[in-house]
Amino acid sequence: MSNLNRGGSGAHAAVAESIGKRIVNGVYSVGSILPNEADWSAEFGVSRSVVREAVKMLTAKGLLTSRPRIGSRVAPRQRWNLLDHNVLAWYAEAPGQSQFLASLQEFRHIFEPEAAAMAARKRTEAQMEKISTACRAMGSAETLSERSIADVAFHNAILEAAGNELLLPLGSLIESTLDRLFLMINRVAGQLRHAQKLHEDIEVAIRRGDPKAARQAVRALLENSDDYIARVQEMNQIHDTTEVAK
Amino acid sequence: MERLRPIDPTALLFEASAAASSLVNMLGREIVAGVYKEGAVLPNEAAMLERFGISRTALREAYSKLTAKGLVQARPRVGTSVRPRVHWNMLDHDVLAWHLQIVPVDEIATDLYTLRRMIEPAAAELAAKMRSDDDVKNISEALSDMRRHATEEAALVEADFRFHVAILTATHNPFINAFSSLIRAAMLTVFEMSWRGAEVIKDQRLKQHETVGDAIRDRRPARARRLMEDLLEESIEDARNADIGDG
Numbered sequence: 001m002s003n004l005n006r007g008g009s010g011a012h013a014a015v016a017e018s019i020g021k022r023i024v025n026g027v028y029s030v031g032s033i034l035p036n037e038a039d040w041s042a043e044f045g046v047s048r049s050v051v052r053e054a055v056k057m058l059t060a061k062g063l064l065t066s067r068p069r070i071g072s073r074v075a076p077r078q079r080w081n082l083l084d085h086n087v088l089a090w091y092a093e094a095p096g097q098s099q100f101l102a103s104l105q106e107f108r109h110i111f112e113p114e115a116a117a118m119a120a121r122k123r124t125e126a127q128m129e130k131i132s133t134a135c136r137a138m139g140s141a142e143t144l145s146e147r148s149i150a151d152v153a154f155h156n157a158i159l160e161a162a163g164n165e166l167l168l169p170l171g172s173l174i175e176s177t178l179d180r181l182f183l184m185i186n187r188v189a190g191q192l193r194h195a196q197k198l199h200e201d202i203e204v205a206i207r208r209g210d211p212k213a214a215r216q217a218v219r220a221l222l223e224n225s226d227d228y229i230a231r232v233q234e235m236n237q238i239h240d241t242t243e244v245a246k
Numbered sequence: 247m248e249r250l251r252p253i254d255p256t257a258l259l260f261e262a263s264a265a266a267s268s269l270v271n272m273l274g275r276e277i278v279a280g281v282y283k284e285g286a287v288l289p290n291e292a293a294m295l296e297r298f299g300i301s302r303t304a305l306r307e308a309y310s311k312l313t314a315k316g317l318v319q320a321r322p323r324v325g326t327s328v329r330p331r332v333h334w335n336m337l338d339h340d341v342l343a344w345h346l347q348i349v350p351v352d353e354i355a356t357d358l359y360t361l362r363r364m365i366e367p368a369a370a371e372l373a374a375k376m377r378s379d380d381d382v383k384n385i386s387e388a389l390s391d392m393r394r395h396a397t398e399e400a401a402l403v404e405a406d407f408r409f410h411v412a413i414l415t416a417t418h419n420p421f422i423n424a425f426s427s428l429i430r431a432a433m434l435t436v437f438e439m440s441w442r443g444a445e446v447i448k449d450q451r452l453k454q455h456e457t458v459g460d461a462i463r464d465r466r467p468a469r470a471r472r473l474m475e476d477l478l479e480e481s482i483e484d485a486r487n488a489d490i491g492d493g
Contacts, residue, residue, distance in 0.1 A: 060314030
């Protein structure tokens with residue numbers, strides 16, 4: 001097993017990642033009692049206090065519950081904080097997650113059009129400026145990663161402009177979807193230009209203070225992503241079949 | 247005569263961790279309430295130990311919990327400081343609870359209702375398509391508990407919460423699920439409000455819940471959505487009336 005003892009504050013995050021992935025992948029099943037501090041400390045080659053930090057992190061993310069004397073157990077799935085950036089990322093990589101993007105998109109269809117409509121009604125000038133800046137940055141980005149960062153900023157700025165604090169944590173779901181989409185992006189020609197136009201429609205609708213148009217524009221964007229995901233998955237299947245044929 | 251306590255290292259750990267969790271509560275509340283501003287560096291370790299009369303272990307334990315909640319960060323040579331609000335994990339049970347204690351209840355209730363009206367009708371529609379037989383059983387058990395405890399506020403609120411969560415669970419979408427478990431604190435606060443002072447319409451409201459359950463059981467998505475929209479709309483009225491009654 002790899003030695004994670006790199007010292008510094010990164011060590012416990014790396015241990016938490018290893019353990020977190022095993023939980024999400026089902027290597028440790030729900031309700032099972034996990035190895036103790038000493039075992040993990042030996043396996044990862046780190047001190048027990050590093051393991052303890054990692055366990056605390058995972059507890060805060062809802063992946064495990066720990067009690068003195070009994071040790072740690074894997075928490076029931078409903079308690080896992082899937083809105084947490086790390087948990088989302090581990091979850092996205094777990095095998096058997098073909099449903100992952102579909103579920104994310106399903107939820108985005110529920111909250112994003114409405115959030116944009118709220119933003120069209122309530123946005124301040126400063127919030128509008130943030131949305132517009134991100135939209136322009138998307139258009140002028142020279143690399144895919146620059147564009148991806150601007151894209152995430154655009155969606156987060158809309159959530160913020162909706163003026164409902166409870167919406168903000170959902171930004172992590174959008175970010176995770178976009179990360180996944182960007183892994184696929186080169187596959188379909190013309191996709192970027194079209195997507196840019198769809199984002200600009202949203203920006204204009206919010207600027208004009210038109211909730212209906214904003215809602216509609218976000219739906220169009222999400223449907224475009226749905227189509228895109230479906231096409232890429234189709235291509236992957238063809239690709240997989242060819243691989244097998246070789 | 248005072249009895250000597252057995253020296254049990256686990257017991258000592260227990261004490262440290264109990265002290266830490268009450269410290270987490272105190273500091274967390276102060277940070278959320280703005281006693282320590284965003285970006286501000288917290289008093290140094292010695293000052294904290296003196297103020298709270300706790301051990302260094304307990305203080306560090308508390309800091310690491312607050313760090314996990316996104317409220318503070320420790321930097322070498324600078325110390326522990328309050329992170330900007332955007333990094334706070336608002337859907338963490340504790341953070342949300344501290345927030346609820348300082349924000350005017352009607353403000354958080356408005357935010358929560360807005361969010362519920364965005365999500366729950368769509369979830370009811372989805373549930374009517376996706377529900378398993380177990381889901382139907384959970385929904386109907388929650389409903390009969392609501393009826394049985396119609397006059398006991400705490401049990402009623404719990405059963406009502408269970409009803410709404412069972413519908414969110416019946417969507418079989420893990421993200422909608424995660425969302426429901428995290429807004430628990432906010433929902434309970436608002437539920438208590440919406441039942442208070444609503445005695446007169448309780449029976450009608452109970453029936454309304456049952457019709458939502460029936461639509462999901464009968465796999466009628468459009469009807470489930472519409473009935474859930476009505477239910478939430480009228481719950482808001484209940485809450486407003488309760489507010490007026492109490493104020």
